[in-house]
Amino acid sequence: MSAKQALKPQVTQLYKELLWMGRDYPQGYKYFRDRCHKVFKAKSGLTDPKEIENAIKLGEYVKKELEALYFLKRYRAMKRAYYD
Amino acid sequence: MFALRNQVRTHIARGFVSARQSLSTLALIEQSNGTIAGSTLNALTAAKELGGDVTALVAGSKAADVAAQVAKIKGIAAVLTASSPAYDHGLPENYADLVAAATKEGGFTHVVAPSSAFGKNVLPRVSALLDATQISDITKIESEDTFVRPIYAGNAIETVKSKDPIKLLTVRASAFPAVELEGGSASVSDAKDPASEPQSEWLSEELTKSERPDLGGAKKVVSGGRGLKNKENFDKIMFPLADALGAAVGASRAAVDSGFADNSLQVGQTGKVVAPELYIAVGISGAIQHLAGMKDSKVIAAINKDADAPIFEVADVGLVADLFDAVPELTEKVKA
Known part of the structure; x- marks a missing residue:
């Protein structure tokens, strides 16, 4: 089994997780899905397992950024509504 | 004036004599080269909010100068000093021994330090020496034994109640206002200096100096x-x-x-x-x-x-x- 195939489940999982998180994206799900798809498409030609792993790491980072974005957006909204 | 003096005296009396029963606080003053660090002033507000008498502890070769400044801060009952160059850079090994000795000597129920590099360095060691749990980075005081602090990098807020006889607290500076530097007249006395053997030595520091605000x-x-x-x-x-x-x-x-x-x-x-x-x-x-x-x-x-x-x-x-x-x-x- 090539390295690419071995990493495929991880990539699919990442894509699914990102799409799931993208449902709450401020500019809408469609906006997020289109961009997410474009980025994955752009990297679909990678064959070097190192490069693929780096791309997965970047994806994990984006996931954390999304979590932080949602948290911060909600936190600021609550703060504005109740404390300021 | 006389009334004020009297008041101070009774404060001290309460602090030292019946300390075991009532609440009394020891506040660590972080200083470098004779200037009090900004976050200490916020920590002092927290110390005052606890409700008991506040005794400040100043240590270092310029302790006397700093003690004179601290004594003027409103709401401080007494100032303890330890003028020894061993405490100049807040090396935790020596400093923690001093704080632990002062806490036992004065029978303090609370020890407060700013949540700065200094406080985070010294207080954990003190807590080990006194066999009490430290409560870090508090943002609010609910009562004398209940405190609010952020956990999970600020994603949740925890309210903790301490059952230890001595509460060791580090205070998040941005959560409390700074104390007024005028309006008090505390007495200054020497702390019991354990003068323990230094286990570490200060070599040097490199600071980035900036004219801009901290x-x-x-x-x-x-x-x-x-x-x-x-x-x-x-x-x-x-x-x-x-x-x-x-x-x-x-x-x-x-x-x-x-x-x-x-x-x-x-x-x-x-x-x-x-x-x-x-x-x-x-x-x-x-x-x-x-x-x-x-x-x-x-x-x-x-x-x-x-x-x-x-x-x-x-x-x-x-x-x-x-x-x-x-x-x-x-x-x-x-x-x-």
Whole structure:
């Protein structure tokens, strides 16, 4: 089994997780899905397992950024509504 | 005047004689070269809020000078000094012995320190010596044994009740106002100095000196990100804006990692937690998890050329423009 195939489940999982998180994206799900798809498409030609792993790491980072974005957006909204 | 003296005397009497029954607080004063560190003043407010008598502990070769300043602070009942060069740099090994000895001697029920590098260094050791749990980074005092503190990098707020006979607290400076430096007249006396053998030695320190306000306590912060492209741009664009506004300079982790800015400027969970009135994010599009360190800012403003940048989702006001044009223009307008 090539390295690419071995990493495929991880990539699919990442894509699914990102799409799931993208449902709450401020500019809408469609906006997020289109961009997410474009980025994955752009990297679909990678064959070097190192490069693929780096791309997965970047994806994990984006996931954390999304979590932080949602948290911060909600936190600021609550703060504005109740404390300021 | 006489009434005041009397009051002070009874305060001291209560502090020392019947300390086991009533509440009394020992506050550690962080100082360097005769100046009291800013965060200590916030910690003293917390110490006063506990409700008991507050005794301040000053140590170092210039302890006498600092003690004179501390004695004038309103609400301090007594000041203990230990004038020994061994305590100059707050090396935790010696300092913790001193604090533990003073706590036992005075029968204090609470020990308060700022949640600074100094407090975080010394107090854990004190807590081990006294066999009590330390409660770190408190943001609110509910009662004498119940405290509020953030956990999980500020994602949850915890209220803890301590059952230890001695409560050791570090205080988050941005959560308490600073004390007034005038209006008190505390008595100054020598602390019992354990004069323990030094286990570590101070070699040297390298500090980045800055004329600008300290990032931790600044009212305004301008923060730069990877959008500035390189260090020259960072210096050329961020610093004039900061000077024009009288603001402190911060940086995102990406900017620090790329070497645009010194890591003492990093704002975020792993860097400094700031809560200014105004936070201006320049050239930061994402790096949001690192910006969680500024979530309590009053107003967040963002300047970025990408209108879709996620930072605009959390900013209160945003400017979509090329920062290389917009920031110099803004600097000029602020100056004018």
